[in-house]
Amino acid sequence: MVSIEDLVGITMLKSSKRLTRLITMHLKPYNITSEQWIVLKRVSEADHISQKELSQRSDKDQATLTKILDLLEKNGYVSRKPNPDDRRSFLICISDSGKSLKEELFPFIEHLYSQIISDIPEEQMAVYQEVLQKIQCNIEDLKYK
């Protein structure tokens, strides 16, 4: 008797773990982790973005984002600038080397992903995404019970 948890949940958790590990592995030569990459990408999409906004767009909580930005800043890919409109806030800016890295990695990651989904029919991908959205909605509803 296989539980719903095993059928639905564990499969997803396993896949996302493997995905993260694979991306991180391929990013290793660039000395950046998959999570840092996501953040860098989001900064490149919206330069001079507040950390609050960035944490939403990258789906990371403020505490975690602070640590990731620390590392990206240490490596010279981003910088924090005081927000002139709000002294509690910083604006995160991408550096030239950050831009270069993003330009280099974007096609690389996209190609990797195209391989990850190769041989999967588009209709199936559409269903998969629809199911994930429904799961997320249901999770959202269950959060307040």
Add this chain to the structure above:
Amino acid sequence: MVSIEDLVGITMLKSSKRLTRLITMHLKPYNITSEQWIVLKRVSEADHISQKELSQRSDKDQATLTKILDLLEKNGYVSRKPNPDDRRSFLICISDSGKSLKEELFPFIEHLYSQIISDIPEEQMAVYQEVLQKIQCNIEDLKYK
């Protein structure tokens, strides 16, 4: 222009994060995390199991499993017994309180999961699972390139 990464990867990562968070939140009254629960469940399915086997069945690396078992053992749910056939190895055993907790939580978690997938047609769930399997296979193939 939405990237494949955003369409395929980020959606999955988001969902699995929310899933883990939801399960952990609902398990909080029981003073056990979602990851510890998975391990407890696996021990209950195969009492006297080696850590090596357990790490495979729970999809956790040895180092992480050691820490989780430390916590479960501290809370009295499992115990380590030397393996008579191999002095490098322990057999993980479930305690009576571990069994009780598993019996209590199993239906609770199943019910939660049934809510998480409520309103999703079975055919869609089947496609979703098929896609996840394909993704995992593709990831496996890409691991060695």
Add this chain to the structure above:
DNA sequence: AAAATATAATTTGTATACAAACTATATTTA
């Protein structure tokens, strides 16, 4: 205007994941 409340970012603490290193032990090779 002052007080109360909310908020941005950071810090602290716990848990988890992963990689590398380690030690005792088992297995394989020569």
Add this chain to the structure above:
DNA sequence: TAAATATAGTTTGTATACAAATTATATTTT
């Protein structure tokens, strides 16, 4: 049989996620 190699589990170190607490600042309420 001895040496070489592999392995079970643990430890150490880095990164990430999350919750709670904190401080300076902004916003809302009185």
